[in-house]
Structures are given as C-alpha cells and as structure tokens.
Amino acid sequence: MQANLNKMSSPISLQLFTELSFAPSSGRALYLQLSDAVLSLIKKGKLRSGQKLPGSRAVAELLQINRLTVTKAYEELQTQGWLESRIGNGTFVSSHLIDHEPENLGGSLVPASLKKAGFVIPEMSYLDTAADHPVTELHLDDGYPDPRLAPLKEFYRAYRTQLTRSGLYDKFGSYSNAAGPGYYRAAIANYLNETRALKAKESNILSVRGTLMGINLVCTALIKPGDVIVSGIPGWKRAEHNFIHARARHIGIRVDEHGIVVDELREICSKQKVRMVYVTPHHHYPTTVSLRIDRRLELLRLANEYGFIIFEDDYDYDFHYKHRPLLPLASADENGMVIYCGSFGKSFSPAFRMGYLVAAENVITHLARVRVLLDRQGDHILDNAMAELLNDNTTQRYLRKALSVYEERRDLFCRLLSTELAGLVNFTIPEGGMTVWTEFDPSINLENLAQSARSKGLYISDGKAHQYPGYTTNGIRLGFASSSKEEIIRSVEILKNSIR
Numbered sequence: 001m002q003a004n005l006n007k008m009s010s011p012i013s014l015q016l017f018t019e020l021s022f023a024p025s026s027g028r029a030l031y032l033q034l035s036d037a038v039l040s041l042i043k044k045g046k047l048r049s050g051q052k053l054p055g056s057r058a059v060a061e062l063l064q065i066n067r068l069t070v071t072k073a074y075e076e077l078q079t080q081g082w083l084e085s086r087i088g089n090g091t092f093v094s095s096h097l098i099d100h101e102p103e104n105l106g107g108s109l110v111p112a113s114l115k116k117a118g119f120v121i122p123e124m125s126y127l128d129t130a131a132d133h134p135v136t137e138l139h140l141d142d143g144y145p146d147p148r149l150a151p152l153k154e155f156y157r158a159y160r161t162q163l164t165r166s167g168l169y170d171k172f173g174s175y176s177n178a179a180g181p182g183y184y185r186a187a188i189a190n191y192l193n194e195t196r197a198l199k200a201k202e203s204n205i206l207s208v209r210g211t212l213m214g215i216n217l218v219c220t221a222l223i224k225p226g227d228v229i230v231s232g233i234p235g236w237k238r239a240e241h242n243f244i245h246a247r248a249r250h251i252g253i254r255v256d257e258h259g260i261v262v263d264e265l266r267e268i269c270s271k272q273k274v275r276m277v278y279v280t281p282h283h284h285y286p287t288t289v290s291l292r293i294d295r296r297l298e299l300l301r302l303a304n305e306y307g308f309i310i311f312e313d314d315y316d317y318d319f320h321y322k323h324r325p326l327l328p329l330a331s332a333d334e335n336g337m338v339i340y341c342g343s344f345g346k347s348f349s350p351a352f353r354m355g356y357l358v359a360a361e362n363v364i365t366h367l368a369r370v371r372v373l374l375d376r377q378g379d380h381i382l383d384n385a386m387a388e389l390l391n392d393n394t395t396q397r398y399l400r401k402a403l404s405v406y407e408e409r410r411d412l413f414c415r416l417l418s419t420e421l422a423g424l425v426n427f428t429i430p431e432g433g434m435t436v437w438t439e440f441d442p443s444i445n446l447e448n449l450a451q452s453a454r455s456k457g458l459y460i461s462d463g464k465a466h467q468y469p470g471y472t473t474n475g476i477r478l479g480f481a482s483s484s485k486e487e488i489i490r491s492v493e494i495l496k497n498s499i500r
Helices: 001-009 032-045 058-061 068-079 152-164 168-173 180-195 211-222 237-245 262-272 293-306 359-372 378-391 394-420 446-455 484-500
Strands: 085-086 090-093 205-208 228-233 248-258 278-279 309-313 338-343 355-358 425-427 435-440 473-477
Touching: 058 068, 068 085, 152 378, 180 205, 180 355, 180 378, 205 211, 205 359, 211 237, 211 278, 211 338, 211 355, 211 359, 228 237, 228 262, 237 248, 248 262, 262 293, 262 355, 262 378, 278 293, 293 309, 378 394, 394 425, 394 435, 394 484, 446 484
Parallel strands: 228 248, 228 278, 278 309, 309 338
Antiparallel strands: 085 090, 205 355, 338 355, 425 435, 435 473
C-alpha cells in the first residue's frame, strides 16, 4: 500500500512537457494555452488520475516561461476540477477522475461527444443535398446577382444611422412586433403597391429572412400532415423539401413553355382536396418560362372555387428585359387566396437575408404568432436600414442600373452560347431573370461536364437538382448576372473546352 502511495505521489518525468508548444499570435493568454495542453494530456490518458505534476519552477525553466504563468495554468485546471493541490506535496491530477485507455484522437482536441451525439437522429434523406454555392474563380451559377453592383456604401450608411439615432430603447431595449418593424413593413407596402400594383398596407406585411423562411413558416402554420400541395415539375427542390418536412403529400404537375399546366391541377382538384399550390409564375424555377395570362386567371379561379392557398414565390420580379414585368397573381387576387413572397436576395445579394410575405391581415397575424415559436423577431435594425433605401429611392435607382447591366450580360452570354456551343445546346433567350435554362445534347454527361469545368476553375451545376422520376431533360440553369463580360467570355470558353 505504501509503495503504491509513493508511486502515485512521485513526480512524473518532464518528458511529456517538452512536447508542448504555444502560439503567441493566437491572441489566447499563454497560461490558458498551457492549461489547454495539460488538459489534453489528461484526456488522452498520458496523465493519470492521482499522478503528480512537475513543480511550477521546473516547468517554467523547461518551457522558458514565467513561473507565474505555470501557477495560473495549474490554478485554472484546479478551478475546473481537473487538478487538485495537496498542501506540502504539490499538484496532482484529480483523484476523482476515472482512468481510461489513451484514445487515438489524431492530435485533435475535439472530444468524441462533440462529434457524435448519444441519441438517435431521425433519417431525412431529403436533406442530403450538396452545398450549392460556387467556390471557383468563375461561375455560371443558379442565378445570383452581382454584389459588386449593389449599393453597399449606401446600405452601410443606412445601417449606421439606425445605430446612432434616438429611440435606442425601442430598438435595443425590448422585443418588438414579430411581424417586423412598422417602418419596414410600411416601406415594403408602399414599394410593392408602386411596382406591383398591390393594395397592401403595413398590416398585410410580415418580415422574413428570405423566401425559404417564408415557405417554412407557411408550412408550419397552415399545413397539416397529409395535406396536398401541388407544384410544377421540374421545380425548386428546396421548397419541395419543406413540403415533405411538413409531412404534406406533394403532387407534381407538368410545366411547358407557358408555365404550369393548369388543366392538370383542375383534374386533381376534382378528385381530392388541395390545400396549397406553390408557383413561381413570373419566371418558373428552373426553366424561367412565364405563366401565360389565361393560366394565371384560371389558377385564381380554381383557388376561389376549391379554396386552396396560392403561394406565389416572386423571386426575381425586378429583372425583366423585353417589356414591363407581368403583374403578380396577388395583384388580381380579390378573395385573399394568395400569399405573396419576395426577397432582396436576388436584388442585392443572397448574403442579405431580407424578405417579406404579403397576405390578408388575419393570415399575417397568425403567421406572426407562429413565427415567435422559432424566431421571436427578425433583425429590425437590418430591416429598417433597408426601409431607408426604399424610401429614398436608392433601391429603385440601383435596380434600374442593374437591369441594364444584366440585359447586356444576357445578350452577350446567349450570343456566345449560340456561336461557341452551336449544335451542343438548346435554349430560349429568357425575357427576364438572371439565368438561361440550357438543355445539352443527350450525349453530354452533365456530371462529368461539371467536374471537368470545375477542374478548370468554372462552377456549373451537375443537373442533379433538376432530375425527377419520369423527367430526364438534360438541362441546367446557367447564371450570367453575377459575372462581368470578361468573366462570361472566359466561362464559355472553359465550358466549350470541357465538352470536347
């Protein structure tokens, strides 16, 4: 027994401490770096319960650091319960720890508990989607704007103003309306009334962090398990995943050159109860076609007859080149059947999470009450900064400028597709939006093409996001708006060389 006590209390070799290293430029105090290193030795089993640590003087001399630094590191670990001090004997690894065999952590300080939970996580295969953002120098993306054109300086000034004006308690001291700040909602209502012929008031607006949040909120608040939701195929799978997550029954209908085939919707309605129809009528995602006027009117008529919600996702209304944009379905809705959703992600940048839902007042009230369960309120400072840019017409001036730039880029891109990829691709020049729906020759494997292009510094989709059972069109969206003319020329050249 006495022999064991002598063994446990005798100093261990300083050899373990010779392997410790520090990063002076990390910004973390040196004593904390030392305590982290000692803790790592304990967790790896190199220091065992009851073992005596070298004295602070010996460690300080070995590592050529101040003795006080070592003392503070030991005290830090004592406070946390990893070490214990025995008066007259020195510092020991806590005797309350249970010894374990050293684990092969590959040099990582991350414990297993932070890598894998001890409880079961339900399988949700629809969440198995790859990252959808380009990481290459060049990109023909999903249809993103060019942030180099965005009024970032003006936005910075507007945001800074929100932080310096009076009324700080109203802004920072308490929670506010879950539907969003009144200033933002009023600005959005005025903007939509002027540009989209809506008849909205502040009470018809709810601030959201983007289109996906709007869809998710509506599904959470208005969709029950088993409800039928109809949308066009091909469509936006992010939206469809929300339908699945809400345990709704999703039914897809065809999309042709005039948008969703409303006749198929009518047939479905005659046989079963439809709760909601999701539609992108201005530029259908992903094919960019517009919903023809007769189908728009019939869709509204069917909603009135069968009582289903129309979720109108108007993700890029502001960009239409051939003529004035077609007015939203919401502008012709006389019975409160449409929930209209828009955002500034396609106008400014996807990084700016600002959007809105427009609906009947009682719908907005209900959605705001449900929203509190997830998000007590949005970013009111960000919203109000955006309202400033709307009210002083900064946003409107920027959109007019961007529209002209994007039209030039569209024309150049389509011309290059026609000349450089003649016979290999088929497309229609889009009347609006920021992408060209491009169908490749069936002999071209899009997955291989995407990999080849990426190796040359160009990002394009591999087409998997647009594939459905029974729908195998060899097409992808090629976004032109986020690239300069020079970048477009280089991108098409890489695309041409990647096909060879």
